[in-house]
Amino acid sequence: MTTETTITFTIDGQTIEGRAGQSIMDAADQAGIYIPRLCDVEGLHPQGSCRVCTVKANGRSTASCTQPIEEGLEVENETRELRNYRRDLVRMLFHEGNHLCPICEASGNCELQAMAYRLGITQASKFPYLQPVRPLDASHPDIALDTNRCIRCGRCIRASKDIDGKHVFGYVGRGIEKQVGVNGSKLSKTNVSIEDYAISPDVCPVGCIIRKGEGFKTPIGARKYDQSIIGTDKKQPGN
Amino acid sequence: MAKSRIVEIDPVTRVEGHGKVTIHLDEDNNVDEARLHIVEFRGFERFIQGRLLWEVPVIVQRLCGICPVSHHLAAAKAMDVIVGAKHLTPTAEKMRRLMHYGQIMQSHVLHFFHLCSPDLLFGFDAPVEKRNIFGVIAEYPELAKQAVMMRKYGQEVIQVTAGKKIHGTGAIPGGINKNLSIRERDALLKDIDQMAEWARGALQVAKNYSVDNLSLVQSFGSFPSNYLSLVREDGALDLYHGNLRAINSQGRAIFDQIDYQHYHELLVEDVRSWSYMKFPFIKKLGRLDGWYRVGPLARLNNAGFIDTPEAAIAHQELKAVTEGKPNPTSLANHWARMIELLHCVEKIRELLLDPDLQGEDLVVKGERQEEGVGVIEAPRGTLIHHYRVDKNDQVTFCNLIVSTTHNNEAMNRAVTKVAKQYLSFQTKITEAMLNHVEVVIRAYDPCLSCATHALGQMPLEVELYDADGALLDRNSQHIK
Incomplete structure (x- = not known):
């Protein structure tokens, strides 16, 4: 009702x-x-x-x-307390994966990077870098999956299931080993398409899902977060 | 009986990156051998494997913080071949050229003024407290200001073409990701006359040094060699694109107008146990005779002419000193470098006035290839990037021969020659004597690590060892 x-x-x-x-x-x-x-x-x-x-x-x-x-x-x-929680959560995401912003094609459009800037995370933190070894699946002609950059937000999983009706993506593993995997031995063995909503630039918040051949086509200065802070309020909170 | 000794200069100062020199003295204090060791290991050729082809120009430029544009463009040129872009659009090629000329301008200025001018203005054996950039600022404030402003201008050219002053993203496989706005163009045009005037002045300083100290320049680390560079199809100097030409010490062609896609048929890299840097040589001349020099003087030795008017005259003046033959010296590199600075300023002006830079057609593609080579004349010399990419767009092979690598044998010979000349039979080795060794290394503007993390204190340590390896004496100082 x-x-x-x-x-x-x-x-x-x-x-x-x-x-x-x-x-x-x-x-x-x-x-x-x-x-x-x-x-x-x-x-x-x-x-x-x-x-x-x-x-x-x-x-x-x-x-x-x-x-x-x-x-x-x-x-x-x-509040200061909540901002500190959020900073630690975002920092841990950086430390759990391999997020090399200087060479990542998502830089400037990446929500994780933009959130870090919003929260004032500008230097290495107290957590150790886990530096996991994760493969890059470039087997599909139009799409690549670089799980080094995955933050396990599950947006691609929900988009594929709920919008595309395909179940291309899903979680595999448990605990710290939990990752996004594909419904097949590799991306090219799934029914994913470049037309899927799950593959659209709006879904993956980082540089994990890659639309092949599009990287770096947007010049620095014209990328999503080059000129403004993430968030509808467009302002950086205090400490 | 007296024992042999080894003198170390570790690290070599006022160069890009970390290296050390060892000078081997025999029991009579005669210099037996001197070596320039490159003690850093980077590994880019390995860890680029598996990455996606369009990432490559952005990743590999991180080799260097001074000349990232060279790596960015050499990689982009290789990827042009792989995506089948045989001819870039005029806008794309000219934007890349503008980026490159800005890069060479800022790098040459940095090297000449910030790193080398203390030696040239104050003397190789001037007190070390004075022989540094702060000494230049104190005694020649106008020159120092010009150096800062010219470097700034070069960086601004890079910013409007690559998006950032350092480590931008402008060049993409098959083209460029932006054109030059009218606002950006006009901002640069506003100062171009001033840049030309200062570049003329810098050239005069370098030329006067070579002319006024002719006998020193002719004897200091001077030796015959082969020379390698790109040249344009008509033989002109071309820093962005061309074919490979190598000449011998008499100026005769070893090979000429060779498509650089076939560089590996011409050049071989030798490995020696004491350095992380390889020793390339021209295959058909062999390991002993096939080594060569690259860089500004090699380029001007190789080029038939320069296609910008003021640099063309300066080029002729340089060639007149050796009556048209290749100039065999090390120190004349400074003169050649400043001729190239003026050439770059002339080229930047020419490009800024070209309406093609406001074009909208930025990227082309063609038939996909599995292998590509990109070559460019970086500030320090010929830079070769070679990649293979599989059908999934992932890099499977990478070979980089950077400018400083080409000059490895030449720098070692120069170091040995100067060490023999200034250190042999000396009972006391002073800092000023050792600086002579560093001066000849600096003439080649080596980029030893490309993007070193050396910040803050730059120690110069000189250590004396006996034949058993026991430390006899240590002298160190720190320049903050």
């Missing part, structure tokens, strides 16, 4: 109205308040896996993309 019941709550003390069933993130977006995120993107079901959108709801940490709003809920978003 669809409900149109209006729910009133606060984000950082600002009173917001949303509809029952909406997530905190959706309601915030509607109100023009940006909550940082990586695994969530418009048009795909929220997954709550990256935790970059973690807020405090009545004092409890929760993923704002999956947590429904409640009447009178007090949400904290832009």
Whole structure:
């Protein structure tokens, strides 16, 4: 049953109205308040896996993309504590994979890189680099998959399943070994197509899914985040 | 009985990257042999394997922080061959040329003024406290200012063509990713006359040094050799594209107008155990006689003429000194380098006035190839990039012969010659004596590591060992 019941709550003390069933993130977006995120993107079901959108709801940490709003809920978003959590989460993503921004064709369009800039991550951190050894699957004539850059956001998995109806991508392995794999021995053995929504530039937030031959065609200065900070508020938060 | 000794200069200072010199003295303090060791290992040829072809020009330029454009363009030219782009659009080729001339301009200025001018202006044995860039700033502030501003201009040319001053992304397989806007063009045109005037002045400084110190220049690290470079089809100097020409010490052709796709049929690389840098030689002349020099003086020895008016006259003046024969010296490299600086400024002006740079047709493709070679005349000499790419677009093979590698044998010979001349039979070896060895290395503008991480303190350590390897004496100083 669809409900149109209006729910009133606060984000950082600002009173917001949303509809029952909406997530905190959706309601915030509607109100023009940006909550940082990586695994969530418009048009795909929220997954709550990256935790970059973690807020405090009545004092409890929760993923704002999956947590429904409640009447009178007090949400904290832009606090020093939460920014520090987010910085550590983003830092750990850099340390878990092999993210070589200077030579990556996604640089300037990459949401992970842009989020790091937004959060003021400009130098190496306390975590060790895991430097995993991961293969590059370039077997498909139009598409390559470089899982060195994967952050396991699952956007390609959801896009392929829910929009393309194909199940090209899926998770393999467990724990720290968990990776995005393809439904076949290699990419060329799947039914993936360059026309799939999962392969569109909007889906992969990093440089993991590569549209062959398109790298570096956009000059520096004209890339998505060359001139502006990621987030609808277009501004860097404080420390 | 006196024992033999080894003197080390480690690292060599005021060059790009890290290297050391060992000078072997026998029991009579006679210089037996001197070697320039390249002590860094990079491994780009291996770790580029498996990467995608369009990434290559962006990855391999990280070899160097001074001449990344050269690696970027040489790799892009190789990838042009692989994507079947036989002829780039006028906009693409001219944008790349503009990028390249900007790069050579800034690199030549950096080398001549920041690294070498202390030796030339104050003398090889001037007090070390004065013989550095800060000494130049104090005593020749106008020259120092011009050096900074010319380098800045070259970097700005790179920025508008590659997107960034260092490690840009402009050149892509088959073309370029941007044209030159009118605003960018006009910003550069505004200062081009000033750049030309300063380049003329820099050339005069270099020329005067060679003319005023003719006997020193003719004897200091001077020896006959072969010379290799690209030349245009009509024999003109061409820094961006051409065919391979090699001449011997008398100026006679060893080979000429050879398509550089076949470089591996002409050149072989030798390996020696004491250096990470290879020793290339011309195959048909063999290991002993086939070594050669590259770089500004080799290019001007090889070129029939220069196609820009002011540099053309300067080229003739340089050639007149040796009556048209190849110039065998090391120090005349500075003169040749400043002629090329003026040539680059003239070329930049010519290109800025060319409406092709505002064209919209940026990329071409053709029949896909599995192998490609890209060659360019980098600031320090001929730069060869050779790749094979499989049907999945992944690199399977890479061979890079960088400019400094070509000059390896020549630099070792120059080091030996100067060491014998200035260090033999000396009971006390001073810093000033050792600087003579460094001066001759600097003449070749070696880029020892390409993009070294050497920041902050640059120690010069001289260590004396006896024949058993025991340290006898150590003298070190630090230039911050």
